[in-house]
Amino acid sequence: MKYDELEAAILQLVRGADDDTLRRFGAETVARLVREELLLDMDPGLLTMISALEHWTTYLETGQKGELYELAIRSIEQVDFHVSADLSDFLAKPEMAAEYERIERLLTA
Numbered sequence: 769m770k771y772d773e774l775e776a777a778i779l780q781l782v783r784g785a786d787d788d789t790l791r792r793f794g795a796e797t798v799a800r801l802v803r804e805e806l807l808l809d810m811d812p813g814l815l816t817m818i819s820a821l822e823h824w825t826t827y828l829e830t831g832q833k834g835e836l837y838e839l840a841i842r843s844i845e846q847v848d849f850h851v852s853a854d855l856s857d858f859l860a861k862p863e864m865a866a867e868y869e870r871i872e873r874l875l876t877a
Contacts, residue, residue, distance in 0.1 A: 771855045774868065775841065781875040782837045793874040794836050797843050798824045816846050840871050
């Protein structure tokens with residue numbers, strides 16, 4: 769799956785999910801992204817945390833599904849930072865496939 773296809777698939781998952789499902793996804797994804805070990809990698813780790821919290825709180829305040837799409841993309845990017853996925857086959861690495869499967873499972877529950 770190419771990166772743009774991945775983005776489109778995640779957007780469709782977010783758009784198709786109900787409010788309860790979106791809240792569960794958001795809470796779990798924020799908890800995954802806001803971990804103590806990310807603080808040890810101050811540049812991208814801290815930025816990931818701030819971004820995750822911003823998207824989550826904006827979603828809670830406004831209900832805009834696009835914020836959870838952005839949260840999902842930050843989650844994918846965080847995994848990509850550690851495994852350097854190939855843009856032409858973004859899910860080829862097991863870690864990337866696992867993160868996409870986690871997103872898909874949570875948004876279709």
